[in-house]
Amino acid sequence: MFINYGCFFDLAAPTVIGARASLGFEVMLLTSTHKMGPPSKRAGDSDAKSITIGEGAWIGARATIMPGVNVGSGCVIAAGSVVVSDCEPDSLYAGIPAVLKRRLEDPSDPSAQHDEVLYAD
Known part of the structure; x- marks a missing residue:
């Protein structure tokens, strides 16, 4: 797994980060x-x-994952998203809030069309 600078984990409940995320x-x-x-x-x-x-999975810069969320294997969350x-x-x-933009193909599959994911539409 790779965790870049400045990440925040409040850890009030279990947090699981999978291999290679x-x-x-x-x-x-x-x-x-x-x-x-x-009201008071x-x-x-x-x-x-x-x-x-x-x-x-790949979570982009400054994305926020809210309580109770499960991010699936191989999922990409665009920078700045709130999940x-x-x-x-x-x-x-x-x-x-973050919404599904598209399904991602396996780049090792020779029959798949490949676009580089740089920014979310």
Whole structure:
């Protein structure tokens, strides 16, 4: 696995990062949040949920992974994205909130068309 500079892990719940996964600059893995409280204090009781980053996944710079999210193996999360729900394996996600942009092919497959993933559309 590769973890670049400035990443943040709050570790309030288990965090699993798979083999060969890569995290770009300043990625945040946030396992804690708060339940909605009453009007007098909206940030209610703490709530922690685990995060899993699958094998070979690539999380772009300054992406944020929210509590309870599972990022599938071989998945790419574009820089600056905020991931609030599970991401399927071998797929590209981007945006706020992150949404599926396209499925990714295996570059070692000679029958597949290949485009270099530099930026998410």
